[in-house]
Amino acid sequence: xxxxxxxxxxxxxxxxxxxxxxxxxxxxxxxxxxxxSINKAKLPDTKSGVSNEEHWYDRISLRGYAQIRYNxxxxxxxxxxxxxxxxxxxxxxxxxxxxSNNGLFIRRARLVFSGQVHPxxxxxxxxxxxxxxxxxxxxxxxxxxLYFDLxxxxxxxxxxxxxxxxxxxxxxxxxSSSIRLALDRNDAMNSAILNERDLGIFFYWAxxxxxxxxxxxxxxxxxxxxxxxxxxxxxxxGQIANKLDGNRDLNVVARATYPFIIGSQIIExxxxxxxxxxxxxxxxxxxxxxxxxxxxxxxxxGATFVLYPRPFGIQTEYNIGTGPRYNKVTNTVxxxxxxxGYVLLNYKLDIKKQHIYPFAKFQYYDGGKKYEKDARSYVxxxxxxxxxxxxxxxxxxxxxxxxxxxxxxxxxxxxxxxxGNLLRLQxxxxx
Numbered sequence: 060x061x062x063x064x065x066x067x068x069x070x071x072x073x074x075x076x077x078x079x080x081x082x083x084x085x086x087x088x089x090x091x092x093x094x095x096s097i098n099k100a101k102l103p104d105t106k107s108g109v110s111n112e113e114h115w116y117d118r119i120s121l122r123g124y125a126q127i128r129y130n131x132x133x134x135x136x137x138x139x140x141x142x143x144x145x146x147x148x149x150x151x152x153x154x155x156x157x158x159s160n161n162g163l164f165i166r167r168a169r170l171v172f173s174g175q176v177h178p179x180x181x182x183x184x185x186x187x188x189x190x191x192x193x194x195x196x197x198x199x200x201x202x203x204x205l206y207f208d209l210x211x212x213x214x215x216x217x218x219x220x221x222x223x224x225x226x227x228x229x230x231x232x233x234x235s236s237s238i239r240l241a242l243d244r245n246d247a248m249n250s251a252i253l254n255e256r257d258l259g260i261f262f263y264w265a266x267x268x269x270x271x272x273x274x275x276x277x278x279x280x281x282x283x284x285x286x287x288x289x290x291x292x293x294x295x296x297g298q299i300a301n302k303l304d305g306n307r308d309l310n311v312v313a314r315a316t317y318p319f320i321i322g323s324q325i326i327e328x329x330x331x332x333x334x335x336x337x338x339x340x341x342x343x344x345x346x347x348x349x350x351x352x353x354x355x356x357x358x359x360x361g362a363t364f365v366l367y368p369r370p371f372g373i374q375t376e377y378n379i380g381t382g383p384r385y386n387k388v389t390n391t392v393x394x395x396x397x398x399x400g401y402v403l404l405n406y407k408l409d410i411k412k413q414h415i416y417p418f419a420k421f422q423y424y425d426g427g428k429k430y431e432k433d434a435r436s437y438v439x440x441x442x443x444x445x446x447x448x449x450x451x452x453x454x455x456x457x458x459x460x461x462x463x464x465x466x467x468x469x470x471x472x473x474x475x476x477x478x479g480n481l482l483r484l485q486x487x488x489x490x
Contacts, residue, residue, distance in 0.1 A: 119174035124167065124237045124489045125189075131161030136479025139463045142431060143253065144243035146191045148483070153471060165189040165198060166485070167236060181208040181215075183224075201301060203256060214267040220293075223258045223300055226251075227291035227314040228331045230363045230376055231401075233284035240282060240405055240418045240447055242459050242483055246439045247399030247424040248376055251333070251359055252299065257310075259295025263288030272318050276325070280407065280414050280449075281367040282374075283318075290315050297335040297357065299430055305338025306353045316363065329363035337383060337429050339392075344470045347385070347433050349392045355383045356394045357429065368407035368416070375402045383434040384427025387473040392434045397426025399439070414449040433469040438476075440464040455487040 130148045137159040140149025147164035150157050168189040175181050183206055190201035206222030208215075225233060229248040232255045249255070265273070265288045276283025290313075296302075297310035316329030337357040343349055361378030377400030384395045401422035408415040420443040427434040445459030461483060466476040 115176075118176055119172060121170065121172055122490065123170040124487060125169070126166040126236070127486045128164045128166045128242070129161070129484045130159075130164070130481060132482040132484065134159070134161065134479065134481040136477055137161075139465060139477045139479040139481070141243065141246070141465070143246070143249065143428065148481075149477075151472070168198070169203065178213075179210050181210070181218075182206070183208075203254070203300070208263075216265060216267055216270070218263050220261045220263060223256055224261070225255045225287070226257055226259070226295055226312055226333070227261065227263075227287050227293070228252060228312055228333055228359070229361060229378075230284050230316070230327070230329060230365060230374065233287050234282070235277075235285065237487065237489065238277060238282055240416055240457075241403065241420050241443055241445070242457060242485055245376070245399075245401040245420075245422040245424070246428075246437060246441075247401065247422065247426075248361060248378055250397075250424065250426065250428045250437075251378070251380075253430045254300050256300035257295040257297065258300070259293050259309075261291060261293030261295075261312075263291050265289040269318065272320075272325075276318065276367060280409075281325070281369070282372070282405070282416075283367070284316075287314070287316075289317050298338060298340075302340070305340045306336055308336040308338075308354065310335030310357070318367075324369055325367045327363070327365040327367070329365075330361070331363070332358075332360040334358045339383075339429075339434075342430065342432055342434065343392065344433055347390055347392060347470050349383075350394075355392070355429070357382050359397075361400075368405050370407045372405045372407065373403070374405070376400050380426075382427055383429045385433040385436045385469050387436070387468055387470075390470060392427075395427065397424075399424030399426060412451065414447075416447040416449075418446070419444050431469075432471070435467050435469045438466040453489050455485075455489070457485045457487070459483045459485075 128147060137149055140151055145166060147161060150159040167187060169185055169187050172184045183204055185204040186200055187203045188198060188200050190199040191197050192199060204224050206220050206224040208218045208220050210218040228251055231244050232248055269289055270286050273283060273286040277285055292313045294309040294311055296304040298304050310333055312333035314331035316327055318325055318327040335357050336354040339349060339352040359378050359380030361376060363376045366373040379398045381394055382397055383392050386393050401420060403418060403420045405416055405418040422441050424437055424439040427436055442462040443459055445457060447455060447457045449455045462480050464478045468475050
């Protein structure tokens with residue numbers, strides 16, 4: 060018994076001596092090694108195919124942008140305005156000495172939530188926090204996009220889009236406002252669909268290689284339209300976004316486009332058309348007559364040609380059709396022919412990581428705008444000269460000088476041709 064006690068004492072004294080010989084760093088390293096071994100033992104066996112649990116937020120991304128504008132520089136005529144373009148530009152007041160309120164203005168403030176929530180289901184939700192109703196009160200929240208893409212193959216070349224989204228009509232209409240050079244879309248193509256969106260069901264098809272090309276034309280700064288398929292076909296309410304359908308007639312739309320690579324250049328020709336019946340739901344003033352206010356013919360066909368800026372670019376579109384338009388002679392809204400388009404010349408200059416885009420644009424439109432007061436009659440001839448500067452990805456600054464000649468007439472302003480010039484500025488923040 061005494062011998063065993065002596066042996067135990069000797070062993071303890073030996074361990075103490077050894078511990079004194081170890082330096083602190085060695086002790087620390089040994090502790091870390093043991094803790095690492097314990098943690099690895101708790102982790103699932105990744106080699107056998109078992110992975111960590113995936114959370115819902117791992118499949119959803121968030122991005123957005125905001126635009127701040129100022130239209131108060133060097134204006135020669137405050138009554139030059141564009142209601143569909145920018146409510147801080149000019150005024151539609153009937154007062155003889157009316158002045159516009161061209162102060163600082165939040166044009167857009169948008170967040171985009173999107174994600175592949177299932178191998179065959181993609182969702183996209185975009186609210187705008189700077190919607191501007193006609194009351195003059197600013198910055199209301201409104202849904203711009205809310206749709207789901209259901210794909211039928213692993214490459215997602217065939218998909219059906221259900222929800223509120225852009226109507227596949229026109230290249231500039233498809234371009235995001237965060238990408239477009241000119242501050243506003245052209246009147247001729249954009250008068251087809253206010254805010255470019257409506258509630259509908261659309262089929263899109265594009266080969267995987269071309270879908271990657273569509274993405275590259277946006278990502279690499281070539282001002283692409285985004286991926287709306289090589290071929291698109293669908294039906295929609297025909298009553299613009301965020302409004303109930305005004306009749307039981309669905310509009311039908313189709314579009315075909317293809318970005319070709321020719322040497323060092325990329326060109327994209329396209330054609331699109333839609334047909335339907337427009338329903339007035341409060342746009343008509345008392346005393347103005349419409350033959351059948353719920354079923355006014357609304358049809359168009361348009362052509363597109365784009366030479367992407369590598370480094371010089373051309374973008375042009377033209378459309379013709381039939382739609383409602385105010386007639387000041389008879390004080391009626393008639394079904395009349397319409398036509399118009401635009402030409403945009405641009406250049407892409409890269410200085411290290413900075414991008415500079417000088418551009419010039421001419422637009423023309425002769426027709427009505429069904430969603431404005433009395434299907435307001437328009438004749439537009441505008442010239443725009445501008446430059447966009449991107450010093451880094453999160454910030455863009457655009458300056459645009461406009462030489463405008465706009466006739467827009469309704470029952471309150473039956474004779475109204477306004478001409479004038481102004482300098483417009485926009486700061487855009489991407490996040």
